[in-house]
Amino acid sequence: MKAQISYFTGTGNSLRAAELCRQALEAAGYETALSEIRRGSVPDLNGFDFVGLCCPVYSLGAPRIVREFLQSLPAVSSPVRAFVLATAGDEQDVGWTVQEAKAALTAKGFDVVLADAVEMPNNWLPMSYVPTADEAAEILATAEAKINRAVAALLAGTRVLRPLNVEKYGRVRSAMLHGAFHRLGVRRLWFLFRTNDACNGCGKCARICPTQSISMVDGRPRWSRTCEQCLRCMNFCSLRAITQLEFLGKGSTRNHYHEPHFVPAGLEALTD
Numbered sequence: 516m517k518a519q520i521s522y523f524t525g526t527g528n529s530l531r532a533a534e535l536c537r538q539a540l541e542a543a544g545y546e547t548a549l550s551e552i553r554r555g556s557v558p559d560l561n562g563f564d565f566v567g568l569c570c571p572v573y574s575l576g577a578p579r580i581v582r583e584f585l586q587s588l589p590a591v592s593s594p595v596r597a598f599v600l601a602t603a604g605d606e607q608d609v610g611w612t613v614q615e616a617k618a619a620l621t622a623k624g625f626d627v628v629l630a631d632a633v634e635m636p637n638n639w640l641p642m643s644y645v646p647t648a649d650e651a652a653e654i655l656a657t658a659e660a661k662i663n664r665a666v667a668a669l670l671a672g673t674r675v676l677r678p679l680n681v682e683k684y685g686r687v688r689s690a691m692l693h694g695a696f697h698r699l700g701v702r703r704l705w706f707l708f709r710t711n712d713a714c715n716g717c718g719k720c721a722r723i724c725p726t727q728s729i730s731m732v733d734g735r736p737r738w739s740r741t742c743e744q745c746l747r748c749m750n751f752c753s754l755r756a757i758t759q760l761e762f763l764g765k766g767s768t769r770n771h772y773h774e775p776h777f778v779p780a781g782l783e784a785l786t787d
């Protein structure tokens with residue numbers, strides 16, 4: 516039996532969720548591969564017994580790169596069981612993420628048996644509170660237990676399909692927040708990254724960006740429009756030199772976060 520889990524992550528939460536799912540599937544006898552979602556690479560998911568997707572919530576919806584990935588997936592010739600597990604800073608703020616991923620997979624012929632979200636530490640520095648290391652450890656412990664329960668239900672054949680939470684914002688406000696980020700924000704926010712005087716030109720942000728959206732120009736990072744707003748660069752800059760809309764919430768002074776197991780490609784080669 517073969518399974519494949521695709522993931523996108525900025526700060527490691529969604530990779531951790533994918534890894535826990537992989538471990539549980541392997542323990543149940545599935546040979547399971549993890550595959551990072553990259554622009555332009557489309558896996559052939561025919562021939563798998565199980566397919567999974569783990570990704571963060573961005574302003575009540577799926578990241579643009581994940582949406583594009585789902586749209587570009589070739590249809591499967593016979594139904595393949597699939598699951599979606601979104602990671603969110605607040606489990607009540609998931610918006611349409613799991614519904615849109617489920618709809619996209621269903622349209623391609625997958626049989627989505629689990630579509631849910633799990634609360635993991637928030638990483639949205641410019642806009643919201645980011646937990647301390649102790650708070651994050653507590654949130655992660657609860658999240659890991661929930662992920663393990665979800666995969667156990669999945670393997671037991673229980674269908675878990677998360678309903679859309681419209682109580683918190685209502686459909687209209689949710690649609691506005693979601694639309695503002697997805698139609699405008701992700702296309703413009705890259706332009707609003709800045710560095711402060713703490714930047715020493717080390718180039719770490721450019722090396723670890725999952726979409727290669729940063730180039731170093733005259734010893735300083737320069738962002739480009741392929742940026743997905745994953746905030747890996749900002750959270751991993753140990754000098755807190757990256758800012759974005761600093762006047763809103765003084766994001767650079769907030770706690771910075773990444774999942775403790777997470778070592779992004781490019782980081783291991785650096786001496787920080």
Ligand SMILES: Cc1cc2nc3c(=O)[nH]c(=O)nc-3n(C[C@H](O)[C@H](O)[C@H](O)COP(=O)(O)O)c2cc1C
Pocket residue numbers: 523524525526527528529530570571572573574575576602603604605606607608609635636637638639640744745746774
């Ligand atoms: C641009 C951006 C938008 C976000 N929007 C939301 C949101 O609408 N609701 C929410 O609960 N968390 C939101 N978050 C928090 C992340 O979804 C959450 O921390 C996630 O687990 C990060 O996953 P990762 O470590 O795999 O990147 C946002 C984070 C970013 C960077």
Ligand code: SF4
Pocket residue numbers: 710713714715716717718719720721735736751752753754755756757
């Ligand atoms: S990681 Fe931080 S200090 Fe290093 S180049 Fe990027 S912004 Fe500057």
Ligand code: SF4
Pocket residue numbers: 525723724725726727728729738741742743744745746747748749
């Ligand atoms: S530039 Fe920063 S926020 Fe944008 S995709 Fe790269 S690491 Fe993520």
